[in-house]
Every structure is written in structure tokens, then in C-alpha cells.
Amino acid sequence: MALLWFVTALWAFSFSLIGVYLAGQVDPWFSAASRTVLAALVFLPILKWRTVKVSLAGKLMAIGAVQIGAMYGFYYHSFLYLSVPEVLLFTVMTPIYITLFNDIVSRRFHASFLTSAALATVGAITIRYTSLSEDFWVGALLVQGANLCFAIGQVCYKRLSNRYTFTHHQAFGYFFIGASLVLSVAFLLLGNHTALPSSPLQWGVIVYLGLIASGLGYFAWNVGTTRVSVGELAVMNNLLIPAGILVNVLIWNRQADLVQLAVGSSIMMAALFFSQRKVS
Template sequence: MPLLWIVTALWAFSFSLIGVYLAGQVDTWFSALSRTVLAALVFVPFLKPRQIKAQLALKLMAIGAIQIGLMYSFYYHSFLYLSVPEVLLFTVMTPVYITLINDLLEHKINYHFLFSALLAIVGAITMRYTELTSDYLFGLLLVQGANLCFALGQVGYKKLSEQQTLVHHQSFGYFFIGASVILGLGFMLFGNAQQLPTTELQWGIVIYLGLVASGIGYFVWNLGLTRVSVGELAVMNNALIPAGIMVNLLIWNREADLLRLGAGSLIIFCALIYSQRSAKLNSANKSAI
């Protein structure tokens, strides 16, 4: 759980950095591709191809292609139609996707985890509900596509780590290679090579997002998700929302309703506590059997 909180604090800046400095100014395909390529450069030197079977490498590439490659394809384009608060608002469905995908794979429904995910959504909507722009519908669909891909990748990585013994830092390079393949194709087919970063600030943000937010962030996040229950993972996906709002409030001086922020954060915290207790109860019941 501490690893997920660390990455939550790290990623809280990404929403505003993308929305304020990159969206509409730098080609979205290039912005997304640069993140995965830079992140891959961090982990490729640690790869151990001779110790990793081809089948496992392909699975890691497929998970990366979905969790980051396809997710970024939807996510970055959503900023062209939505404000940063709207993007934050529309990410609230991710916990439900995580819970339902996991239940589908296990052929059962965990009502405790589903309830905690729904409670987290209530908390997120409480703090971030705002008036929506006229283009919100298409933006909403883009964000939901991103949410679904992110959820699929997280559950897939968690399941793979339970089935295989992963030395994470020695195999994670394949994760970013898979994502880079998807985004590379997108840039070649739809990208605009004339719309690259033009200022040192933009280049600095691109490099930061690639090396730190993606490279370190996704590695630590995926490592952390292997150590928590599905319910806890689902709730932590919405912890990004209050964190993102606080960054907007403190750095970019955006107006925020502190009462809603506090109430929504409290609801998400309650959802997290509920999911933790449910996970412990499930473990105790399995031990008793």
C-alpha cells in the first residue's frame, strides 16, 4: 500500500502538466510516445532476455500495450475535449472496471470489493462534480476507454505476477516496449511531426513525464499492486482525484470547494478502510477452511 500512495503523490502533477502545458500545443501522439520510449530506456538495460521465456515476454508486452499504449491513446486525446477537472471526474469509473474484470476472470462476484469501488466513486464525484462542457460526451467516451485499458492492464499484471515468478526490474522493459509499439504506430499513422515541443519548459515536462512519472511511476505502481487486494487497488485508483485537485489548488491556483474536497476524501478513505477489512476477512475465512 505505501508504494501506491507514493505513486499517487507523484502522478498528482501529471494531470495539470498535460492539461496546462501540452494539450493542444504538442502533438498528443508524440507526447504519449515520448513517455513510453523514455521509460523503456530506463529499464531496457536491466532486461535478462535469456532468463525470460518468450511467452512471458510477449505477455508483458501485451499488458504494457493495453495498460499504457492504448490507455495513453485515449487519455491524451481526452484533454483536447475536456478540462483537467473533467478528466479527473471521468476517471471515477476505473475502480468498478477493476473489480468487474477481476470478478469475470475468477467467475464470481466479490460484493465487498464492488461496494468499496462504488463508494470510492461516490467520494470522487462528491469532490469533483462540476459543470460539463458541450464536448463532454466524446471526451467522456475517450476517458472511459482509457479507464478500461488501465484497469485491464492492472488486473492482467496482478494475475500474471500470481502465476509467474517475476523479477520485476529485469522484465519491466518489455512492458514499455509493448506500449511503445502501439504508440509508435499511432504516431506514424496519425501524428503531426510539425507539432513537437517548442520551449525548454515543454521539453522538460516531456522528459519528466517519461523518466519519472512513467518510468519510475508505473514500475512502482505495478510492483505495489501485486502486494494489495483487488479492493484496495480499486480504491487507490480514485485516490488520484483528491491528490490532483490539491495540486491544482496549491500550484495553479484553481478554485476548489474545500468542503467538497474534504467530504469526498473522507468517503474515499472510508472505502479504503472497508476494502482493507474485507480483504483481511476473506483471508481469515480462507485460512479457517
């Protein structure tokens, strides 16, 4: 659980960094592809090419291609239609997708996991409900695509770790290779090759997002998924919302309803407490 709390704090900055410095200024495909390529470079030197089974490597690449490859494609483009608060609002369904997908692949229904996810979703909506822009339907669908990809990837990685015995940091490079292949091809075919970072600040944001938020963040998050129940994992996905709002308020001086934040956070903490009483 400690790893998930650590990454939650780390990722709280990502929403605002993308929304303030990259969205509408840098091509989304380039932003996403550069992020995963930089993350891959972190793990390539420690990747055990010869000792990781081909079947495991293929599965890790497929998970990476979905969890952050396809997810980033949806996620970065959603900022073209939604504000940062709206993107945060529409991420509230991720816990539901996690629990439902886990139930589908395990072929049994976990009422406690779904209850935890539902409580977390109610808490997140309480925090982040706001007026919506005219383009919100397109943006909402894009975020739901991102949510589904992220949820599927988390559940698959958790289940993969139960089937294979492997040292995570020595194999995780394949995860980023899969994501990088998807996004690099997408940038070459679909990207605006003239809308590249134009300032040292934008390059700095991309380097931070690639090396730290993605490289360190996704590794720690996915390892963390293997150490908690599905219910706990579902709840932790929505704790990013109050964390993201706190960053907006404290660093970018954005206004927020502190009462809503307190009430919604309390509901999500109750969901986390409930989920910790269950066994995955």
C-alpha cells in the same frame, strides 16, 4: 500499499502538467509515444533478455500495449475536449471497471470489492462534480476508453505475478516495449509531425513524464498492485482525484471547493478502510 501511496503523490502532478503545457500544443500521439520510449530506456539496461521466458515477455508486452499504450491514446486525446477537472471527474469509473473485470476473469462475484469501488466512486464524484462543456460526451467516451485499458492492465499484471515467478525490475522493460510499439506506430501513421514541443519547458515536461511519472511511476504502481487486494487497488485508483485537485490548488492557484474535497476524501478513506478488512 506504501508504493501505491507514493505513486499517487507522484502522479498528482501529471494531470495539470499535461493540461497546462501539452494539451492542444503538442501532438497527443507524440506526447504519449515519447513518454513510453523514455520509460523503456530506463529499464532496457537492466532487462534480462535471456532469462525471461518468451511467454512471460509476450504477456508483459501485451499488458503494456493495453495498460498504457492504448490507454495513452485515449487519455491524451481527451484533453482536447475536456478541461483538467473534467478529465479527473470522468476517471471515477476506473474502480468499478477493476472490480468487474477481476470478477469476470476469476468467474466469481466479490461483493466487498464492488462495494469498496462504489464508495470510492461516490467520494470522487462528490469532490469533482462540476459543470460540463459542450464537447464532454466525446471526452467522456475517450476517458472511459482510457479507464478500461488501465483497469484491464492492472488486473492482468496482478494475476500474471501470481502465475509466474520473476523479478519485476528485470522484466518490466518488456511492458514499456509493448506500449512503445503501439504508440510509435500510431504517431507515425496518425500524428501531426509538425506539432512537436517548441520550448525547453515543454521538453522538460515530457522528459519528467517519461522518466519519472511513467518510468518510475508505472513500475512502482504495478508492483504495488501485486501487494494489495483488488478492493484496495480499486479505491487507490480514485485517490488520485483529491491529490490532483490539491496540486491544482496549491501550485496552479486553481479554485476548489474545500468542503467538497474534505467530504469526498473522507468517503474514499472509508472505502479504503473497508477494503483493507477484506482478503483478495
